[in-house]
Amino acid sequence: MVVTIRDVAQIAGVSISTVSRALASPDKVSAVTRVLVEDTARTMGYRANRAARGLVTGRTTSIGLVVPDLENPFFGSICKGVQARARSAGYSVFIADTDEDPSLEDEAVRNLTKQVDGVIICSARSTDAALQQAAGDGPLVLVNRALPGVPSITFDNGGGARVVMRHLIALGHRRIAYVAGPVTSWSNRERTLALQAFAAESDHVDLIELGNFPPVFSGGMQAADLAVASGATAIVAFNDLVAVGVIERLRQRGLQVPADLSVTGFDNVPVSTLVWPNLTTVDFPRIQMGRASVDALLDTVLHRTSIRPAITQIPVELVVRQSTAPPPQRA
Amino acid sequence: MVVTIRDVAQIAGVSISTVSRALASPDKVSAVTRVLVEDTARTMGYRANRAARGLVTGRTTSIGLVVPDLENPFFGSICKGVQARARSAGYSVFIADTDEDPSLEDEAVRNLTKQVDGVIICSARSTDAALQQAAGDGPLVLVNRALPGVPSITFDNGGGARVVMRHLIALGHRRIAYVAGPVTSWSNRERTLALQAFAAESDHVDLIELGNFPPVFSGGMQAADLAVASGATAIVAFNDLVAVGVIERLRQRGLQVPADLSVTGFDNVPVSTLVWPNLTTVDFPRIQMGRASVDALLDTVLHRTSIRPAITQIPVELVVRQSTAPPPQRA
């Protein structure tokens, strides 16, 4: 039924060791046998059994990827990057969607750990302790979350927050409202701290924190009215979806963006160019991040680089579109 | 280092066969040994090596999922459904993103076939012949594409197209433009045929086919002007993204939706509620489709049901929102 290395060896008239070597490490056999074996294998449609190979080598040439929500385009992009890089390195990707549930996340990691060469956890919702534990059980890379002692790839959230503030202040805004994301979100914490710091060291700039909101459209709808009441002339939203929600609510109240208020987002997801006005936002190169995480993981796996579990920070950049403008002139 | 079944057996004071049976088929050992083994295994942190098990059983308890583009939320949802259902059945999911490239798709399928129990291909871009071939190499389920002789899960594209037409005609529209998707798209073909048929059998209804456009925002931008020139009062777009593009271009030209023209989409992706006006569209229950595809696959894998490679059709429904209204009164 299925063709094994034994069949190839028999047809080619060599031993199975030779077949194995011809295909895996071509420089260990003579040129003529290599060609012979390669041809035989190809015509017979032979593909090495991964389970058998994994059993003896102890490696699976596959990695695990854990994400909170595959439906969220933010994570979709990261998956895409991970998948592409993994393939080009000859690795396959196991995927696990945790539905934003920390306990499912822990379980997924535990399940994966023993059956892959390494695991990438994206925007981990789990506790530091659980992650430390997981890192001890096998190669692990954290994406979009930093944890000392564990290799981590993050976006420069602080830099993104600062460049947004600089942009708004340059436009002339002095009262700026922040619609924060979930308290449990690591990146929200990073952004909040950077916004506060930047506001504190700028003259005559007030940062108004409106509180924490769900990181989705409806969260923005909720926050918009608070922002208006606060007298802010610019609103920094936790992410693009929230920004879109804010804009929609302002529209309903008859307020114009950016004429009456400026609004910014984070992430630069596709929807930011589908709404009117197009969003000024901070681009997070997610595919690149996916790729970088695979590189970091394979680095650990292959070279056993337990030396420097570095925290890599990927630079981000401001994308200025139509949702920001100078504040309205005081009457 | 890593704990094997042998270690568990030794500590528990039983043979490895007993450990294996206690964990895999608990009814084959006595109650007391079962508990003993289970406890020992748990405290030792034993997890069976999948490769070893797969080697002897010939099954991997994992399935492969091939999608054209993980960044596309349409496929993200399907992945989510597949993943969830697979987990609850004890299966893991290998994922492969083909970047919309048919040859990458073929390769991905070939790579996966030998290392998983079955493969699900989502919106296959490959040729019928290649798919037939793949179906011969192992269990295969097609999603969002129908192929005789291969188990397929599809949306009721025809039904969706008809319900849109009925809605627009009921509103009073008589000149309806269709912005078609890629010629290579199976679902586009299905929708086109249904629209044509429905228009043909309705009195005084003209279906204006504007041609094929990229299934994205810019495709809608391109098509909008043609639609206006055609004198249509309603525009049926191939999908939601195209519909959003159409609306944006109409807005730029000072035309109001739905006052001047009605616009509809397909898919009901999240963005359809983020734009103004919210889109009237056809909801495609994608997560459900993902789940159904796993069920179909496991059906084939487990019960070896080569009897009826059925083509399952998932019903769809119209979601009426703000982008459709009666046509403007003739002056």
Place this chain on the structure above:
DNA sequence: CTAATCACTGCAAACGTTTGCACAATGGAC
């Protein structure tokens, strides 16, 4: 009390590879 059945457990083979080691053949240096 004997024989037969039954429930439980252990032995050992098998799954398809990779790889350390041994061996054979070849070629070059002296």
Place this chain on the structure above:
DNA sequence: GTCCATTGTGCAAACGTTTGCAGTGATTAG
């Protein structure tokens, strides 16, 4: 012509499981 190094190949063990088969007691029927 001898010796050594080099190159290429094969043998066989090992990886961690599952599972058919056989064996051991215990239980039950006669």
